[in-house]
Amino acid sequence: MPITLYNTLKRAKEPFVPGDPDRVTMYVCGPTVYSHPHIGNARPAVVFDVLARLLREHYPLVYARNITDIDDKINAAAREQGTGIDVVAARYRAAYHEDMRALGVLPPDVEPLATEHVPEMLAMIGRLLAGGHAYEAEGHVLFRVRSFPGYGQLSRRDRRELVAGARVEVAPYKEDPADFVLWKPSPPELPGWESPWGRGRPGWHIECSAMAERHLGETIDIHGGGNDLIFPHHENEIAQSCCAHQGAPFARYWLHNGFVNVDHAKMSKSLGNIVLVRQLLEKAPGEAVRLALLSAHYRQPLDWNDEVLAEALRKLDRLYGALRDVAADEAAMPDPGFIAALEDDINTPRALAALFDLARGVQKAGDNPEGRELAGRLRRSAGLLGLLQQDPEAWFQRAAGAELEAPQVEALLAERTAARARRDFAAADRIRDQLAAAGVLIEDGAGGTRWRRAATAMEGEP
C-alpha cells in the first residue's frame, strides 16, 4: 500500500512517489529560538516525527529540521535580557531539544542553523542577482517577484490582489510591493555579516532555501510546516529556490499542519494564553501530551484545554492496561489496519482507534500465545506513533508530583493485604480510601493487589 499525502500544492491527497526511493528527503521548518517552545511548536515536531517514522519503514530517509537563530525577535530578546543573541539562541535551542525529547520526538538527521549557513545564503542570493531574479536597492537585496511566473501557486494568491490588499506600508525602494527581502543592512548594534552589499543579515525566507539545497539537494520530496507558513514563507521559498535552480521544482509534496488553539482562540502574547510545553510537562507525562497532539488529524485545528490532556492520560491507562495484563511478543509486526490508517495521510485518529481495537483483543484473548501476539502488535504499532514504549508498570506507577512514593504505597498495600487475610474489610477499605485520596487506585486480582496512579492531570495554572 502506497503512502498517501495531502499535498497543499494540489489541494488533494496523492500517492507518495519518492524522487529517489533510495534517498527520500524531508525538510520541516523548525523553531525560531527566542523563547520556550509552546504547544503550537510541538505539533509539527510530533506530527512530522510520526511521518518520519512511517517513511523509514519504507525508505532510507534524510530528515532535516532547521533552527532559525537569526531573527529580529531573537535580537529583541537579547536586548531585553542584556545578553548576546548567541546566548539567547543557545539557551532556547537547548530548551527546545529538552522539551521535544520529553515528547518522544526523535532528533532529525540534520538540524541546520541559520548562523552556520550564511555563505550558502550569500551564494544563492548571488545566483538570483545574476539571473535577474533579484535587485539591489538602498543596501537591500530584494527578490523580484515579477520574474517568477509561478508565484502564488502554493497559496493560490493572485499577485495583483496581494498588492491591492497589502496592509503593510510598502517600502519606497521596492520595484513591486510584493517583492521581499533577501538581504538587509544591519546597523552596528545589530548582528551582521559581511557581504558584497555591505554588512547585513539575511531575510527570513532565504535560510530554508539555502539549507535545504545544501543538505537535501535541489528538489526535495517533502516540505512541511505550520499552516501559517504557506504564505508568505513557503511561497517565497519556492520562488527563491526555483529561480536559483533554473526552474527545478523545490519540493514535490507540501504538507501543513493545523493550528493549536487554546479555548477556541488562537494563542497569542496579547491574549496571554500561550501554553508552554514545559508547563504541560509539570502536569502530565510527555507521552500524554504527545497522544493528545495526535488525537486529532494533523490538518485539523486542535483545541487545547485541560480536558484533552486528562483524556489522553485515560487513553494511555487503557492501552498500557492491556500491555500490563499480557506480555508483548517482541517479534510481532505492526497491525495492517493501523498501518493503513497511517499511510492514509497520517490519519492518527483512525490509527489510534486501531490501537484500541487491539487492546480489546488483547484483553479478550488473555495471556496466551494469541494475546501475546496481539499485545506485540499493539506495542509495535504504537511505536510508529512514538507511544507505549515504556514498561507498563513504570507508566502506572509514575511518581511525578505524587503524594506517596512507591515504597509507602507498597507498605500500605501490605497492611491492607494482611487485613483482608483476616477478613477485616473495614480496615482494608480504610486503607484503600486513604490511598485513593492520595491519587493511588488499587486493583485486587488473582495474582495479588496492584496499584496505579489516578489519571488526572496535576492541578495548576494553564
Next chain:
RNA sequence: GGCUAGGUGGCAGAGUGGUCAUGCAGCGGCCUGCAAAGCCGCGUACAGCGGUUCGAUUCCGCUCCUAGCCUCCA
C-alpha cells in the same frame, strides 16, 4: 473584500452513497468481600433549506455559523 479549512451523539474525534468508527463520560449485566480493572450489552449523531438518487450524514446548490491566512505567528 480575496483565499483556505470546518460545522458529526453529553464531550473529544474519524469516516462512509445503503449493517460497526474509536475513546471518555452515562446506563444495565457478568466478575469481585465491596470496589477497581476487564468483558458483554444499550443510546432517535451527522448546522438549516432545497436538489440529484431506489436510497444522502456522505454528491450538488443556497443559507446560517465558526476558525485561519492575506501582518517574518508553528
